[in-house]
Amino acid sequence: ILNVEQSPQSLHVQEGDSTNFTCSFPSSNFYALHWYRWETAKSPEALFVMTLNGDEKKKGRISATLNTKEGYSYLYIKGSQPEDSATYLCAFSANTDKLIFGTGTRLQVFP
Amino acid sequence: DTGVSQNPRHKITKRGQNVTFRCDPISEHNRLYWYRQTLGQGPEFLTYFQNEAQLEKSRLLSDRFSAERPKGSFSTLEIQRTEQGDSAMYLCASSFSGANGYTFGSGTRLTVV
Numbered sequence: 001i002l003n004v005e006q007s008p009q010s011l012h013v014q015e016g017d018s019t020n021f022t023c024s025f026p027s028s029n030f031y032a033l034h035w036y037r038w039e040t041a042k043s044p045e046a047l048f049v050m051t052l053n054g055d056e057k058k059k060g061r062i063s064a065t066l067n068t069k070e071g072y073s074y075l076y077i078k079g080s081q082p083e084d085s086a087t088y089l090c091a092f093s094a095n096t097d098k099l100i101f102g103t104g105t106r107l108q109v110f111p
Numbered sequence: 112d113t114g115v116s117q118n119p120r121h122k123i124t125k126r127g128q129n130v131t132f133r134c135d136p137i138s139e140h141n142r143l144y145w146y147r148q149t150l151g152q153g154p155e156f157l158t159y160f161q162n163e164a165q166l167e168k169s170r171l172l173s174d175r176f177s178a179e180r181p182k183g184s185f186s187t188l189e190i191q192r193t194e195q196g197d198s199a200m201y202l203c204a205s206s207f208s209g210a211n212g213y214t215f216g217s218g219t220r221l222t223v224v
Contacts, residue, residue: 004153034212043115044154044202046212089153096209097167098144101153 002026004092006102013080013109020076021105023090027071034091034099035064035075044089047075080109117203117216124193124223131189132219136205143186144213145178146202147171154202160186161208193223 005024013019025033032051036044048057053068061078077084087106091099116135124130136143142161146154157176158168162183175193180186190197200220204213 006153036215041217043217044215046214049212091153093209098156098159099154099213100156101146103151103153 002092002094002100004090004100004102006088006090006105008105009103010106011108013107015081015109015111017080017109018076018078019080019107020074021088021107023073023075023102025071025073025090025092025100025102026094027069029094030068030071031093031095033066033068033073034093035073036089036091037086038089038104039086047088077107080107082109082111085109115203115205115214115216117201117219119219120217121220122222124221126195126223127192129189129191130193130221131187132201132203132221133185133187134203134205134216135185136203137214138184140205140207140214141183142206142209143180144204144206145186145188146204148200148202148218149198157188190221193221195223197221198223 007022034049035047038044048064050066055066057064064075066073085108087104089104091101093099118133144159145157148154158178160180163180175191178188200218202218204215206213
């Protein structure tokens with residue numbers, strides 16, 4: 001059974017704080033690691049698709065790193081803003097067929 | 112193209128009734144996926160299509176669930192004889208051959224009373 005774990009489960013931070021979340025996944029049969037942001041009443045939005053060990057990707061204040069040998073990825077948000085409040089999901093794929101999601105990290109940023 | 116569209120957004124039904132949801136994917140995408148999310152969990156894979164062929168079905172999908180994608184465009188997910196445990200958010204996503212991420216719809220929230 002393939003298991004994807006995310007921590008923490010939830011996080012409350014003040015505006016301006018930087019924060020990071022962890023996603024751990026099986027280190028064998030790795031194909032890709034996806035990060036999504038899911039705001040309430042909206043559709044999950046793709047942030048990053050990462051495939052190479054050591055990959056680092058950045059989109060504005062959000063960045064992610066990938067370690068496929070040890071099976072983890074970090075998502076960083078620099079200078080959190082209230083509009084960053086959302087659930088952040090990571091998903092592992094062993095092939096192009098389907099994604100296995102973690103339970104998500106729920107981020108709340110207070111002004 | 113306005114992205115992946117799902118209808119209805121919300122559905123409340125009585126236990127034992129049948130329900131059907133529709134998903135319209137991005138037109139260039141050949142793959143279409145159905146996921147289900149229950150409270151406190153991440154989305155769980157249900158099934159996916161490549162064009163009109165249903166290539167994989169999760170063991171989570173009981174015989175009461177059926178999905179179709181008749182012309183390789185939109186898809187429907189039907190649940191027969193709904194049970195309270197079917198209450199969830201049903202998400203549809205599409206992609207081009209599974210690469211470069213998926214585009215999700217906003218989901219259909221099903222409540223079985």
